[in-house]
Amino acid sequence: MDKVIVCRNLTKQYGNFKAVDSINFEVNAGEIFGFLGANGAGKTTAMRVLCGLSYPTSGEAWVAGFNVYHQQEQIKKHIGYMSQKFSLYENLTVWENIQFYGGIYGVPHAEIRKRGRELIVSLGLEKEMKKLVGELPLGWKQKLAFSVAIFHQPRIVFLDEPTGGVDPLTRRQFWELIYEAAAGGITVFVTTHYMDEAEYCNRICVLVDGRVEALDTPSKLKSIFNASSMEEVFYQLARGAKRKSD
Numbered sequence: 001m002d003k004v005i006v007c008r009n010l011t012k013q014y015g016n017f018k019a020v021d022s023i024n025f026e027v028n029a030g031e032i033f034g035f036l037g038a039n040g041a042g043k044t045t046a047m048r049v050l051c052g053l054s055y056p057t058s059g060e061a062w063v064a065g066f067n068v069y070h071q072q073e074q075i076k077k078h079i080g081y082m083s084q085k086f087s088l089y090e091n092l093t094v095w096e097n098i099q100f101y102g103g104i105y106g107v108p109h110a111e112i113r114k115r116g117r118e119l120i121v122s123l124g125l126e127k128e129m130k131k132l133v134g135e136l137p138l139g140w141k142q143k144l145a146f147s148v149a150i151f152h153q154p155r156i157v158f159l160d161e162p163t164g165g166v167d168p169l170t171r172r173q174f175w176e177l178i179y180e181a182a183a184g185g186i187t188v189f190v191t192t193h194y195m196d197e198a199e200y201c202n203r204i205c206v207l208v209d210g211r212v213e214a215l216d217t218p219s220k221l222k223s224i225f226n227a228s229s230m231e232e233v234f235y236q237l238a239r240g241a242k243r244k245s246d
């Protein structure tokens with residue numbers, strides 16, 4: 001099977017403090033891989049290394065076949081990224097944001113127009129196309145931010161708590177977009193604090209104090225921990241955590 005992310009003893013230290021402590025995992029192509037952990041567990045730190053935004057202290061990792069020490073620029077070209085504070089421009093219109101991000105990622109102009117129109121239709125944003133993004137409800141912004149993050153058809157999309165602050169129905173609709181992307185062959189690496197979302201992932205990796213404490217499908221994890229929900233699994237793992245949120 002094609003491995004799009006491989007981590008081998010990946011470590012990131014700040015001074016003597018190991019924010020990410022020798023983590024190992026592999027993510028398969030087309031997989032929806034959930035990355036869970038309490039506040040301060042090390043999720044964002046690990047994700048930043050995998051996105052080519054910071055260097056590890058030791059260990060190895062490859063993303064889309066590229067090395068995190070030597071090939072950060074190639075990694076950036078082959079991934080999409082969406083954070084909690086997603087990066088849409090609020091004072092540009094929906095259409096202008098699509099054009100802008102398509103351009104940044106080097107999508108040819110004619111292609112941006114064609115795929116941009118298809119995207120507007122598929123999101124049902126025809127009437128909002130010329131509206132400023134700042135005027136859209138949060139749920140729409142999140143859907144648009146996700147669509148823009150995968151507009152250049154990357155191999156992997158990294159989502160850092162993408163659905164913070166929206167209601168369960170909107171979250172569910174957002175996850176339909178995630179499933180569509182995965183069905184189209186994009187690997188999804190997602191952090192979340194919502195345990196209903198954890199259940200939607202193909203596999204879950206739970207970080208506790210910078211270390212991988214569990215890694216399996218939601219159903220296997222529930223059976224291993226003799227738990228009826230991912231919430232319970234998470235609680236059993238995270239209650240021993242020493243780190244507290246900042």
Ligand SMILES: Nc1ncnc2c1ncn2[C@@H]1O[C@H](COP(=O)(O)OP(=O)(O)OP(=O)(O)O)[C@@H](O)[C@H]1O
Nearest residue numbers: 014019037038039040041042043044045046243246
């Ligand atoms: N630049 C830095 N210098 C020192 N310590 C840092 C730095 N960045 C992060 N840390 C520490 O590393 C640990 C992991 O932080 P990180 O943001 O990766 O956690 P997280 O799992 O993403 O948490 P959250 O769910 O709150 O976003 C925390 O204890 C944090 O204080």
